[in-house]
Amino acid sequence: MARRTKQDALATREALLDAAEGVFEQRGVSRTSLNDIALAAGVTRGAVYWHFKDKADLFNAMMNRVTLPLENELEGLAQCTGDPIDALVQRLARSLAQIAGDARTQRVLRIATMMVEDVDELGPVRERHVRVDRVNVERVAQAFERASALRGQPLPAPTAQLAEGLHALVRGLVYGWLLQRPFDLEATSRIAVNAFLRGIGLPPQEHALPAAAQSGIIAGLPDTRL
Numbered sequence: 430m431a432r433r434t435k436q437d438a439l440a441t442r443e444a445l446l447d448a449a450e451g452v453f454e455q456r457g458v459s460r461t462s463l464n465d466i467a468l469a470a471g472v473t474r475g476a477v478y479w480h481f482k483d484k485a486d487l488f489n490a491m492m493n494r495v496t497l498p499l500e501n502e503l504e505g506l507a508q509c510t511g512d513p514i515d516a517l518v519q520r521l522a523r524s525l526a527q528i529a530g531d532a533r534t535q536r537v538l539r540i541a542t543m544m545v546e547d548v549d550e551l552g553p554v555r556e557r558h559v560r561v562d563r564v565n566v567e568r569v570a571q572a573f574e575r576a577s578a579l580r581g582q583p584l585p586a587p588t589a590q591l592a593e594g595l596h597a598l599v600r601g602l603v604y605g606w607l608l609q610r611p612f613d614l615e616a617t618s619r620i621a622v623n624a625f626l627r628g629i630g631l632p633p634q635e636h637a638l639p640a641a642a643q644s645g646i647i648a649g650l651p652d653t654r655l
Contacts, residue, residue, distance in 0.1 A: 442480045444470045446491050450536055458488060458554075459546040485553040488545075492557065495537045499524045500561055507571035514576045514626060517569065518633040521599065521622060522615070528603060529614045539607050566592045573631065582630045591629055598625055 448470035452461045463484055467474045481487040502520040509516045528534050545554055570592035577584050584591060598621055606614040626632050 438480075441470075441472055441476055442490075444472065445477060445480060445487065446494055449487055449491050450533070450540070453488070453491075453540045453544060454536060457544045457546065458484070458540070458551060459548055463487070483550070485551055488551070488554050489557050492537060492541060492554075495531075495534045496541075496561075499527060499534075500565065503565050503568040506568050507575045512576060512579065512634065513572035514631050514633050517572050518622065518626070522619065525599075525603075525615050525618050529606075535607065538603065542604055542607060562596065566596050569595055573629075576631050580631070584631075585629055595622070595625055598622065 445466060449461075449466050452465050452469050456465070461484070463477045463481075464474050466487070467477050470476075477487070481490060502524050503517075506516055506520065507513055528538065541558075545551060547555070566589070570588045573584060573588050573591055576582075577588075599618060602614065602618050602621060606612065623633065
C-alpha cells in the first residue's frame with residue numbers, strides 16, 4: 430500500500446507539471462493561478478500545495494524536469510579527459526539536438542524565455558535563471574582556460590568575457606529559433622560555435638565535429654569546418 434501511495438503522489442506531481450506547461454503556454458505565467466493548474470490537472474488546490482509551496486516553486490520544478498539534462502551537459506567540462514574544447518562542442522551538440530527534437534523541451538524553454546513577467550512573485554524564477562547562467566558561464570570559462578594551457582595558445586581577451594560571449598551566442602540562436610524563425614538550429618549553431626572558437630584560437634579537432642560538419646553538408650551551406 431505504501432508503495433502505491435508513493436506512486437500515486439508521483440503521478441499527481443507529474444500531472445501538475447504537465448498541466449502547468451499547458452496553462453502557462455496558453456495564458457502566460459503571471460495570469461495563471463495555482464487553481465487554474467489544479468483544475469487543468471483534475472486535482473484539488475490542496476494537492477498543489479502538497480507538492481509545491483507556491484507558483485514559483487512549481488515553475489522551477491517544471492523547468493528542472495526538462496532543462497537539468499541540458500544543464501548537466503556542462504558539468505565537469507574542464508575536468509574531462511582529453512581536450513575540453515572537443516568535449517564542449519560535443520556536449521553543446523547533444524543539448525541542441527534535444528532542443529531541436531523534443532517538443533516538451535521546446536515548450537518549456539519558450540515559456541521560460543517569452544512568458545515570464547518581471548513581477549515579485551516570480552523572483553525565485555529569475556534567481557534560478559541567474560544562478561544557472563552564472564554556473565554555465567563559469568564552466569565554459571574553466572574549459573577555455575584549460576584548453577589554452579593544454580594547447581599553449583594564449584586567449585585574445587579575458588576568459589570570462591569570452592565565455593559570456595559564447596553563452597550569449599548560443600542563447601541568442603536558441604531564442605531566435607524558438608520564435609519560429611526558419612533556420613536549422615543544429616546546423617546554424619554548429620557553424621556559429623565553430624567560427625567563434627576558431628576566432629579565439631581554440632578550434633575543435635576534426636574528430637569532435639558532428640558528421641554533417643565533417644562532410645560539409647550543413648543545410649546546403651559550403652564547408653565551414655575548422
